[in-house]
Amino acid sequence: MTAFWSAVGADTAPQPAPVTFEEAAERASDAAGWVEENWSTWLNTGLRIALILAVALVLRMLVRRALTKLIERMNRSAQAVEGTALGGLLVNAERRRQRSEAIGSVLRSIASFLILGTAGLMVLGAFNINLAPLLASAGVAGVAIGFGARNLVTDFLSGVFMIMEDQYGVGDSVDAGVASGEVIEVGLRVTKLRGDNGEIWYVRNGEIKRIGNMSQGWATSAVDVTVRPTEDLDRVKSVIGEVAEDLAKSEPWNERLWGPVEVLGLTEVLLDSMTFRVAAKTMPGQALGVERELRWRIKRAFDAEGIRIVGGLPQPAEEAAADPTAGMSAPSAFASQTSPQSLAASPIPPQANLSK
DSSP states (O other), X not given: OHHHHHHXXXXXXXXXXXXXXXXXXXXXXXXXXXXXXXXXXXXXXXHHHHHHHHHHHHHHXXXXXXXXXXXXXXXXXXXXXXXXXXXXXXXXXXXXXXXXXXXXXXXXHHHHHHHHHHHHHHHHXXXXXXXXXXXXXXXXXXXXXXXXXXXXXXXXHHHHHHHHHTOOOTTOEEEOSSOEEEEEEEOSSEEEEEOTTSOEEEEEGGGOOOOEESSSSOEEEEEEEEEOTTSOHHHXXXXXXXXXHHHHHSTTHHHHBSSOOEEEEEEEEOSSOEEEEEEEEEOXXXXXXXXXXXXXXXXXXXXXXXXXXXXXXXXXXXOOOOOTTTTSOOOOGGGSTTSHHHHHHSOOOOOOOTTO
């Protein structure tokens, strides 16, 4: 029964009126007229978008190529300086290459972001999209993010300038104020240092207010030698000079020394001692080794010449032989019956009866 009424309803449902040829022709003419009216706008917009994208891509390619050429020129200049006498005081070419590549990567990323971002905004403008609300929202969001992440921005900018100025690199021994040690990693936000005991310090670049780099340029080795005031000054200076000459000629110290070992003279004269200062310029990071070798050789030379090195805490005096009577107590005053103490302590004898 249900199927019957369904069939009846399907037969009695209104059917769409057939489209006549005149109506189809009218609709086609309307569509053709609308396309004819707007095709120039579409073509203009498409050409503008294509031109914007083409200019952006070409400009991005030119900027990246210019930055690459600049980095290569910097690397060639570093390699040319490395072979000169001044090159020993500067950073090696490999480190300069790594630093320049890092700077070039950052600059290329910034240039691509700026160029493509500007091109994207221009494409949106070509579609007649109102960019004022978008730019206002982006400005407000940028200000909010800037206030919330100001420490992150500070760390990033500090890291960029540290890399550009080559303040330190991997393998350098630095004193960053808050921590010191050997640099094991340099990032745009955090620098990792390995301390003397093996600990790893994570130092934010924005927290670093000063940097002391002990691995660039040259280092100074200084040794103080304290002898007796009765020693002959010329003899002591001559012995130290012979030690310095022998050190400068022996391997591997002749490579680690970047200047002669000099006896600077007396730095302190006291009643019981006088101090000589010996100093020399060395390779970065080799000062402690040169100081230890200088002390070793000077001590052996002084022992051979009979020159005595003094200093430090005074030696305690030798103890005298123990007195066997030191542990005995003094005799008592009451042991003698005639002593004033014994007489004062003796009982008073009774007096005689004078009335008899």
